[in-house]
Amino acid sequence: MREDSGGTGWTKRSRKQEADNEGDRSRTKEARRNTMTTLVVNGESRTIKASADTPLLFVLRDELGLSAAKFGCGLGQCGACTVIVDGKAIFSCVTPVMVLEGRKVTTLEGIGSRDAPGPMQRAFIEEQAAQCGYCIPGMMMRAQALLDRDPHASDESIKAELQPHLCRCGTHMRILRAIRRAADEVRSNTTVETRTRR
Ligand code: FES
Ligand code: FES
Numbered sequence: 001m002r003e004d005s006g007g008t009g010w011t012k013r014s015r016k017q018e019a020d021n022e023g024d025r026s027r028t029k030e031a032r033r034n035t036m037t038t039l040v041v042n043g044e045s046r047t048i049k050a051s052a053d054t055p056l057l058f059v060l061r062d063e064l065g066l067s068a069a070k071f072g073c074g075l076g077q078c079g080a081c082t083v084i085v086d087g088k089a090i091f092s093c094v095t096p097v098m099v100l101e102g103r104k105v106t107t108l109e110g111i112g113s114r115d116a117p118g119p120m121q122r123a124f125i126e127e128q129a130a131q132c133g134y135c136i137p138g139m140m141m142r143a144q145a146l147l148d149r150d151p152h153a154s155d156e157s158i159k160a161e162l163q164p165h166l167c168r169c170g171t172h173m174r175i176l177r178a179i180r181r182a183a184d185e186v187r188s189n190t191t192v193e194t195r196t197r198r
Contacts, residue, residue: 037097041066042110052098057081059097060107068108068137072166079165082138083107087149089142091164108137111144119189120144123182124175131169139165143179151186158183 035052038045041064048059055074060066060083072080074093081093084106112118117125120140130136139162146153146161153161158179167175 035098037101039097039100039102040104042106048097050097053096055093056083056095056097056100056105057092060092060105066107066109069141070134070137072134072138077164077166078135079138079142079162080135082141082165084141084145084148087145089145106141106144108140111140119185120147120179120182123178123185127174127178127181129171129174129178131171135165135167135169136175139167139175143182147179147183147186151183151190153183155180 034049036047036049037052038047040046041060046064048063050059050063057069057071060069061071069083069092070080071093072078076091076094079091081091082089083092084090085095085100085103108121112121120143124130124136124140142161142165143158146158150157155176158176162175
């Protein structure tokens with residue numbers, strides 16, 4: 001018996017089923033392509049139309065023009081893409097944008113600018129902590145998240161926190177000095193603010 005003769009009821013039913021499945025698949029694909037997600041990026045509400053599994057890193061760089069976070073490994077293994085989400089440092093290369101509806105994202109652009117660098121950026125400049133600079137935005141964002149929750153972080157906890165980050169240029173000691181310097185500034189600002197409030 002030839003199954004594909006085009007005439008039997010079974011063949012017709014199976015073709016219809018296949019067509020239905022194909023229709024479902026393309027509707028699902030379309031829906032995934034057209035997902036709208038609203039995030040608060042550096043204090044501004046941004047609505048993005050992208051496929052649901054698009055990594056946050058691609059949205060930041062390609063859709064929002066925020067290019068400080070870098071693509072290194074794309075696998076959550078180097079730290080170059082690190083940004084802060086609701087106070088926590090995350091790898092944006094492996095974080096699908098769909099899980100971030102309504103969340104607050106902070107990138108390096110959100111903690112200062114070329115004309116008005118924040119304490120972390122000033123400290124990295126003062127200590128000349130960058131060589132090629134590729135790893136530095138990620139390092140700064142994880143260090144920022146750490147100091148935001150603990151401005152008194154010890155050397156040991158700074159080193160432990162930065163474990164997931166790779167620096168091929170080997171500027172680790174300068175990076176550590178820069179984070180200590182930023183911590184000093186954050187602490188002295190906090191002390192001044194506390195004194196002013198009294
Ligand atoms: S690019 Fe994200 S961890 Fe390497
Ligand atoms: S400064 Fe070049 S990779 Fe860190």
